[in-house]
Amino acid sequence: MKLRTLSLVLCTVVTLSAQTYHLPVSWKFTTSDSAVFRQSEYRDAHWDVIAVPGAWETQGHADYDGYAWYRVDFTVPAKALREELQLLLGRIDDVDATYLNGTLVGSMGTFPPRDTSAWNIQRAYTIPKGVLRQRNTLAIRVYDGGAPGGIIGGLIGLFSKKAYMDALFLGPAPKRSYTKLTTTNGLIAAVYDDQTHRIETALPHIFQAYDSAASVRPFAYGIRPNTADVPRSVRYAENTHVIRVTYPRFTIEYFAPFVTGEKILYASVRGKERDIASINFNTSPGAGTLLTRTVERTGERIFLFSFIDSLHDNRAAVDAAVRRLSAQKESPAVQEVRWMRSVFARAVLPEGLTADERNTAEQSIAVLKMSQVGDREVFPLAKGQILASLPPGVWNIGWVRDGCYAIMALARIGLYDEAKKGLQFMLNAESNHYRNFIHTDGKDHGIGVDYQISVCRYFGTGKEESDFNAEGPNIEIDGFGLFLSALVQYAEASGDTAFVRSVWYTVSERIAEPIIHSIAENDLIRRESGPWERHLPGEQYAFTSAACAAGLQDLAALGARMGYATGRYAAASERLRSGITGRLTDGDGAVIGRIGAPRDHKEYYDGGTFEVFASRTVDDRSRFLRHMAAYEKVLRVPDPQRGYIRIKSPDWYESQEWIFLDTRIATAYLHHGMKKEARHLLDWITAQARFNYHLIPEMYGYAHATYEGAIPMVGFGAGTYLLALTDLYR
Structure with missing residues (x-):
């Protein structure tokens, strides 16, 4: 069995189709406020890194209310410049002014002194002709008057009008209108997005906060396989906690393990050797030190994601998992499904x-x-x-x-x-x-x-x-x-x-x-x-x-x-x-x-x-x-x-x-x-x-x-x- 280390990268735009371009998970963030932040030329290397979407209170800024700025650099292919695109930015709590390459493209809510909230409204701004480039800088000024603040959820990316209408699920019900699946084992949690085809966040606990001043922060963001293939189906395997993503030539199953009770996120890739040999994962590290290992088996490659922080040192657990996986024949994903099915039997x-x-x-x-x-x-x-x-x-x-x-x-x-x-x-x-x-x-x-x-x-x-x-x-x-x-x-x-x-x-x-x-x-x-x-x-x-x-x-x-x-x-x-x-x-x-x-x-x-x-x-x-x-x-x-x-x-x-x-x-x-x-x-x-x-x-x-x-x-x-x-x- 071979053991390898995963690659860690900050992603630019992921192109899912000719009509949809999703933005990176990791953005730059500051609680300072200045008009110069809207400019493309401004250098933000010293700013914090924050995951989008997600309230800033849960990412190191507990109890903060007031002004903040988000910035992210991204690229799009040349053909995107010929399309009429909508910029979707999820729900922003409470007020925003959004600048693309220094140009104001939209705003919702009103800023103080007479502030009004638009916290629950999905942002969708038409990009003016000539504003979008192949290399872009997006800057968003946000004001939060209380409770969760920032880009808290919803659709984020560049969408054609048809893709925008489809993505917002505006047809008659009952219908599909949710695209995220969560896996936990009561210890860690990870959230998969069926639109971006990646694990958005992996968290060291399933709960939100340690106390009023300390929120739980993800240990990894944007875990995504390095494949251009698009999944054929995404579902929970047999109604369990195992997220099964079926691609044309292989299957990936993401899960937090109940069987072993580890604070490790698993990604099991199964298929023919020639189809899975080159599969790897791109990941953005979060709080603490990210631990990654890979175990190669016949017809299966198992990727492990864990962490070290002030409360945990999971190196021994990861090493033990590698040894166990190298010795056992059965896929751990199969064991997890069987374990949860035994709960159903009880x-x-x-x-x-x-x-x-x-x-x-x-x-x-x-x-x-x-x-x-x-x-x-x-x-x-x-x-x-x-x-x-x-x-x-x-x-x-x-x-x-x-x-x-x-x-x-x-x-x-x-x-x-x-x-x-x-x-x-x-x-x-x-x-x-x-x-x-x-x-x-x-x-x-x-x-x-x-x-x-x-x-x-x-x-x-x-x-x-x-x-x-x-x-x-x-x-x-x-x-x-x-x-x-x-x-x-x-x-x-x-x-x-x-x-x-x-x-x-x-x-x-x-x-x-x-x-x-x-x-x-x-x-x-x-x-x-x-x-x-x-x-x-x-x-x-x-x-x-x-x-x-x-x-x-x-x-x-x-x-x-x-x-x-x-x-x-x-x-x-x-x-x-x-x-x-x-x-x-x-x-x-x-x-x-x-x-x-x-x-x-x-x-x-x-x-x-x-x-x-x-x-x-x-x-x-x-x-x-x-x-x-x-x-x-x-x-x-x-x-x-x-x-x-x-x-x-x-x-x-x-x-x-x-x-x-x-x-x-x-x-x-x-x-x-x-x-x-x-x-x-x-x-x-x-x-x-x-x-x-x-x-x-x-x-x-x-x-x-x-x-x-x-x-x-x-x-x-x-x-x-x-x-x-x-x-x-x-």
Whole structure:
């Protein structure tokens, strides 16, 4: 067996067709601001290197808001100068002014002092005649007013008009509108782009940040084979975590290995010797020191990508992998597919699933597995954590709410070890930082007693995070109730009441009691940030009271069967239920989003209220039908095949179709015997997933039903889909 080192290069333009030219992954970046930066002649060698797309907060500029510049040099073939091309620059958060060879070609949003954001708009600028050259410099001035900043995602490159229309997926749905596949083993992650045919980024952890000042940075960018061939197909191999890219003469499979649990990205190239002998990979190194090795076997060349940084020295692991691969006969890609298929075999899925439902269910299981931090993670408290999305989705963060729905799904389908690890993570994580918190209004908005579950989410290291911004922290209480329901569903499905006994004191005193402490005089959970994370001082939200009522009722029932005195929890649950039916229900029978919202306020009709019925906090068919009748008029997308928006709001993010809501409404329908209505929603989600690698997104675009938001979504996507699907068939 021969061992070789991979070549490391910074790519210029990759030409995919006569009509599409993609730009490099690595750009130059600075947080300085000067008009001279637009000039082609300006020398930027001293600037930072940044990956595009990707928020700058995750690449060494945490918490930075303000001005920044991007620059990149690229070349195009002479024939491109004769074409009419659009310059696509993805979504830029918040404002941009874009210069090609010193000429302003487009701008969106407005810069301070009266800044307005265009953060969610795909940039597409017509290149004026005579501006494009064979050698070019692109310079972009960006302003970010808060939250993620920079070129955060979307299509990037030079496109003909037809290629532009095709690439934006503007046809009727269900349809393909997503082009990225993620592989992880709970330790590292890599994202493949089906349009540029390369691994965009390879990350040393699956989570987003170590703490508020330190984001996880890729260890490699732009991993691409040195072939002019274009893939015939790209898919997950048998619904697993293995990304299979089939070329005319060979196949490449990318994966992070579960079998060996290494922080190594594999690229297995298989084919005839004459077809694969010259295959190599071009790569741009990221943070730390990039490690690369190649193992040559009969009919297979295996490329390994790893790293050294302040937390890892993977040289010994890479050497061990080389020795193992040199000795074994079976392809590691085959072993990985078999390993994930064994997970599917452990899972209990309903009989009678359609082929598309089974494929989407299996891919959802793979997503759940990929989203859980593995046992070999270097941070002990991180193990078992379940992320809200996988990268490139921006929510690869451990949210309590999303994690609980993922745990419920894992317990439902019989993956008890994974569910238990998710529960143990939250029970062991560092929290209680917001027992007391004096806000700018002079009031203490803290929990008020000792508590265990984070008030919002977790840093990747297993420490509580509140998503703090200029308005203060998010202090959310719904996660306490959701955790109780997840714990009870795990115990009832697995029979593991011994685990519940071992943690009963913590669960009762630091989760259930804080809920009771938070019940206000009007029999609702007091003002807090709610499911949609309205920073302090917050409001009294229906979703929070419903989640807490359900959790207390679940704990009361289980605890009573185990011999504990739980009447206090049952009584508190009933108080919350009566508060919802008595104070949050209007004259039409609709549950409103929060106390005090006028009928014309966007939070009056809030999609979060469906949890009242999905959780069976209110288990009354007539009430549910009145609620649905009111909400159909306001939140239903007009297309009859589609589902529901979150809130009727001018805000783009809030007014898209949310898959979490579609799945929870389907579950509520099923609780009330309305199988036809539930199937309609689930068939829509399944049909969309069929065209998009069987992945489930955060949202569908309101206008064109394109995949939007964080993708793939975990608890709010794969998790609630599995819950609704199993409800449909049982």
